[in-house]
Amino acid sequence: MQTVTLWRPTGPQELALVEASGWKEWPPRLPDQPIFYPVLNEDYATRIARDWNVKASGVGYVTRFAVEKAFLSRYEVQQAGGHTILEYWIPAEDLAEFNRHIVGTIDVIAEYRS
Template sequence: MVQNENTTELWRPTGPEELDLVRRSNWTAWPPRLPEQPIFYPVLNEDYAIRIARDWNVPHHGVGYVTRFHVDTAHLQRYPVQQAGGRTILELWVPAEDLPEFNHHIVGPIEVVHEFR
């Protein structure tokens, strides 16, 4: 996780449907979660995001993307880091109902940095 004085860099592996909704937001927001998705989980390192996009999204959707974005660091303090596996399998768990406010604290655009097919 790269952090400067004001923002923290986060990563999100995503499939084509979610990416299309991000594109429709003009690259400024993540879409609301579906009923079966109670949390939004950005990840804290690029390698972990790549593994999910390549190894899960590609087999399930034919394509996987890795996005990068920055969020106000102060806002992230309410979401403790979750270790979802090994030492580098780190995520933030943002409850679905918090996502509109989380989106408000995104600084700059959401960027696609990798594509896997």
């Protein structure tokens, strides 16, 4: 099975929910969060965690995880800015299925604090 490595910048509340899942899944989106945005490179995730999550909550984390490539093929990569600002837009209603296609665990690879 082929996988795609993805990253996700996150704050402490979301990370606590990931930890409560046994590091296996992302929590359901809140009503004002219709899209789940995993990103395709560590640098982009780092910039968001460091520059946005730290400002919002005092700490930002970069996570890394793998997803089955065949599952991800139903979604297009979105360019959200410059040529390295790449992400998937997973509708909130697809997140439970997305979680079932995570291979292994969601790992914290960096932490940033104010």
